[in-house]
Amino acid sequence: MITCSEAVRQLWDYLDGVVDPAHRELIDEHLAFCRRCCGELEFAEELRGFLASHSADDLPPDVHTRLRATLDGLGPT
Amino acid sequence: MRDGSPSGSHTASAERFRALAEHELPRLYALARRLVGDDAEDVVQETLLRAFRSFSQLERRESGREWLTSILVNCCRDHWRARGRRVEVVELDEVDEFSLFRKIADEDPFPYSDSVHLDFLHQFGTEDVRAILASLPELYRVPLVLVHMAGYHVKEVAYMLEVPLGTMLARLHRGRKLFERELWIYAEQHGLLKAEARP
Numbered sequence: 054m055i056t057c058s059e060a061v062r063q064l065w066d067y068l069d070g071v072v073d074p075a076h077r078e079l080i081d082e083h084l085a086f087c088r089r090c091c092g093e094l095e096f097a098e099e100l101r102g103f104l105a106s107h108s109a110d111d112l113p114p115d116v117h118t119r120l121r122a123t124l125d126g127l128g129p130t
Numbered sequence: 131m132r133d134g135s136p137s138g139s140h141t142a143s144a145e146r147f148r149a150l151a152e153h154e155l156p157r158l159y160a161l162a163r164r165l166v167g168d169d170a171e172d173v174v175q176e177t178l179l180r181a182f183r184s185f186s187q188l189e190r191r192e193s194g195r196e197w198l199t200s201i202l203v204n205c206c207r208d209h210w211r212a213r214g215r216r217v218e219v220v221e222l223d224e225v226d227e228f229s230l231f232r233k234i235a236d237e238d239p240f241p242y243s244d245s246v247h248l249d250f251l252h253q254f255g256t257e258d259v260r261a262i263l264a265s266l267p268e269l270y271r272v273p274l275v276l277v278h279m280a281g282y283h284v285k286e287v288a289y290m291l292e293v294p295l296g297t298m299l300a301r302l303h304r305g306r307k308l309f310e311r312e313l314w315i316y317a318e319q320h321g322l323l324k325a326e327a328r329p
Contacts, residue, residue, distance in 0.1 A: 096231040107259040108279035110160035
């Protein structure tokens with residue numbers, strides 16, 4: 054049996070699939086009865102999606118032109 | 131007909147490099163924006179020059195994406211080193227125990243909302259997220275960006291940064307916690323904790 058703070062500390066690793074099987078089982082057991090930690094888990098998933106959704110950036114045309122010029126200026130390796 | 135002359139093969143190699151780099155430019159730039167902010171263009175340019183010089187060392191063409199990312203991360207680290215590292219004081223115990231989920235539930239910033247946690251996240255735009263990332267110490271920002279924004283597995287990032295997996299997991303954990311805490315602080319400081327803050 055693990056406490057809420059022990060479970061919460063490992064939730065992201067749990068989602069990343071890097072928790073060893075024994076700890077995973079303990080977290081699963083805890084989540085089976087703890088509603089608050091289920092909420093923490095759902096929110097951790099939302100936060101992961103949130104970070105991923107802010108990962109793209111438009112490459113401004115002027116920056117693209119300059120970087121493209123750098124590439125064009127490279128000679129044979 | 132294939133050109134077997136040394137200069138012909140060098141030209142072909144340069145063309146292959148350009149094709150790879152051109153394709154990766156948007157992704158490299160987005161990644162650099164999250165790692166070094168407004169200096170992204172300089173860092174990407176340095177990445178292209180370094181990568182070109184060592185292109186012959188790329189053994190497997192299909193790993194070109196990861197190879198370029200590794201060079202970009204090294205360029206970022208050199209960039210920070212050249213500018214002099216900030217002294218980054220982080221109250222680690224306090225950060226490790228911080229839970230944004232509980233903070234939002236306790237403070238209840240949008241009392242009429244049925245989905246207060248999601249509504250909280252919806253207050254932030256991409257510029258806000260970038261500003262918050264910039265406030266994190268690079269030690270924690272780099273793993274957070276590489277794993278949760280660039281989509282690399284924790285083990286790949288540990289390999290890329292040449293640190294043991296346990297160290298990487300600890301940094302990633304702290305990075306997430308710092309990010310959660312900074313989200314809250316930023317929301318407080320920028321008036322995002324009001325129902326009418328953003329449409």
